[in-house]
Amino acid sequence: MAKKPFGYAWLEGVAQEMRANKSVCYIGQLNIPTSTLPTGEVIDLAKEFGTVRTVRAPIDEDLNVNMSIGAAMAGLKMVAAIPSMVPHWGLEFIHNQAGSLRLMTGGQANTSFVLIVQGASRVGGPAAQHVIVGAEAAYATLPGIKVVVPSDAYNGKGLMVAAIRDADPVMFVSYSEVGSTAPVEVPDEAYTVEIGKAKVRQEGKDLTLVAWAPATIDVNKALPEIAKAGVNVEFIDLQSIKPLDTATLFASVKKTGRMLVVEHGPYVGFSSHVISEVAQFVPGAKLRKITFPDAPGPGAKEMIEWMRPDAPKILDAAVKMMTI
Numbered sequence: 350m351a352k353k354p355f356g357y358a359w360l361e362g363v364a365q366e367m368r369a370n371k372s373v374c375y376i377g378q379l380n381i382p383t384s385t386l387p388t389g390e391v392i393d394l395a396k397e398f399g400t401v402r403t404v405r406a407p408i409d410e411d412l413n414v415n416m417s418i419g420a421a422m423a424g425l426k427m428v429a430a431i432p433s434m435v436p437h438w439g440l441e442f443i444h445n446q447a448g449s450l451r452l453m454t455g456g457q458a459n460t461s462f463v464l465i466v467q468g469a470s471r472v473g474g475p476a477a478q479h480v481i482v483g484a485e486a487a488y489a490t491l492p493g494i495k496v497v498v499p500s501d502a503y504n505g506k507g508l509m510v511a512a513i514r515d516a517d518p519v520m521f522v523s524y525s526e527v528g529s530t531a532p533v534e535v536p537d538e539a540y541t542v543e544i545g546k547a548k549v550r551q552e553g554k555d556l557t558l559v560a561w562a563p564a565t566i567d568v569n570k571a572l573p574e575i576a577k578a579g580v581n582v583e584f585i586d587l588q589s590i591k592p593l594d595t596a597t598l599f600a601s602v603k604k605t606g607r608m609l610v611v612e613h614g615p616y617v618g619f620s621s622h623v624i625s626e627v628a629q630f631v632p633g634a635k636l637r638k639i640t641f642p643d644a645p646g647p648g649a650k651e652m653i654e655w656m657r658p659d660a661p662k663i664l665d666a667a668v669k670m671m672t673i
Contacts, residue, residue, distance in 0.1 A: 352532040357384040358502035359523070360392050362509035363428055365539040367398055373513060374402045374420065376413050376429040381405055414439030417462040418447050426513060430465040440491070447518040448493025463512045465521045482563075482646065483614015485522045486622070489591040495519045495544055496591040500562035502533045504588050507542030515544060526563040545592030549601070553583035556670055557601040557608040559623060561587040564611040564658065571660035575667045582667065590619055595626055602631045607670050610638040611658050617643070635673050639666050 353361070360382055367373045375381065381395040381403045395403045406413050410431050417427035431439070443464070450458045468482065488496045495517050499505035505527070512519035550565075551572065558575075560568045565586050575582050583601050587594065602608045608627055612620040620638040628636060639658040647653060 350534050350536050351386070351388070353386065353502050353506075353535040354384075354532045355499070355502045355505050355523075355528045355530060356382075357386060357392065358506040358535045359499070359509040359521075360384045360394075361535075362506040362539065363513070364392050364394060364397065366510060366513045367394070367402065369539070370426065370513075371402075372424060373426045373428065374398075374404070376404045376406050376416060376427060378406050378408060378410075378413060378431055382430070410438035411442065414442045414447070414464065417464070418442060418450075418460050421447075421460050421462045422450070422458050424459070427462040428465065428513060429462060430467060432467045443488075443494060443518065443520075444491045448491050451517075452493065459516075461516050461518055463509070463519050463521055465523055468522055468524045482524075482641070483612060483618045485520070485561075485590055486614055486619035488520045488522075489619060489622070493517060494591070495589070496522065497544055497589045498522045498524075498561045499588065500527055500565040500586050501530060502535050504542045504548070504586075506535055507540050508544065508588065510539050511541040511544050514541065519544065522562075524563040526566060530566065542588065545589045545594055547594035547597045548586045548588055549583065549597065550586050551582060551584040553581040553605065555581040555605055555607070556583070556667055557598070557605045558582045558584045558611065558663075558667065559587065559598065559608060559620075560584075560611040561590060561619075564613045567657070567659050567663060568611055571663035571667070574660065574664045578664065578668050580667050580671055587623075593623070593626065595630070598623070598627055599630050602627050602634050606633070607635040607673075608637070609663075609666055609670055610636075611663055612638065612640045613658065614640060615643055616640050635670060637666060637670055639663065 375394050383393045385391045413429050417429045420427045447460045450460045497508045499508050610620040610623050612618050624636045641656050
């Protein structure tokens with residue numbers, strides 16, 4: 350086991366599954382990724398598996414999604430990468446074909462594949478049309494599709510391996526800000542992180558704090574200050590937003606009586622769904638959320654920082670939650 354960055358870890362999971370299962374193939378839009386550790390280990394899918402099992406595809410999201418669905422129906426397991434949070438070009442095929450055909454055919458048609466959605470983050474610099482954050486909420490509305498949002502290298506690799514082995518199509522949302530986090534200990538062998546299972550990162554009794562990447566980064570910065578303010582927080586990293594681990598959420602909120610959800614998406618985002626689920630099954634719980642405002646993400650770094658639900662805003666919201 351060694352410390353590995355996020356990008357290396359999930360790619361290692363892909364490579365290990367390709368070695369173990371010859372039906373696993375990779376489609377990369379414009380390029381096939383490589384990654385190197387400081388100690389010299391290199392993952393180069395194109396060099397190791399050749400052009401038969403790695404495809405350098407053009408900038409055509411419809412094509413890449415359709416190739417993956419067709420290949421799955423022919424018995425292959427595709428891992429396809431689409432950059433910059435633009436899989437909506439292929440949503441018709443994800444929605445009407447990938448998510449439906451297995452059930453429509455009584456299980457005779459296999460349409461399982463992994464779609465890596467390489468998302469940006471709200472960090473300033475790119476113009477608004479290039480900073481689409483929170484779109485995983487839209488993907489979660491698609492029947493028959495699973496959605497995972499890893500927050501570090503460990504669950505990045507584990508969720509990738511689980512997604513490749515899953516019988517359903519899985520959207521693997523990879524945020525660039527998570528890719529910039531510090532390396533963490535990651536096993537060298539293949540392993541899975543259960544899809545649909547949240548991770549309790551910190552146990553507490555006063556307030557349930559819920560987030561998923563990239564908001565987990567801000568929550569981790571806020572936790573020490575919240576503790577200094579005297580609030581004992583239970584922090585839940587969803588990891589998967591579909592299926593949603595409602596059992597873990599309900600158990601935590603029944604214990605604390607309060608839940609604060611932090612999201613980097615817009616005001617009408619997945620945090621609203623989390624709150625609606627808890628409100629139905631934990632009567633009397635105090636529920637709040639903090640998100641980006643209902644506005645496109647500006648390119649100016651200063652404006653992004655003002656809009657971002659960062660550690661000071663999370664601290665303020667957590668302290669105020671204890672007064673209601």
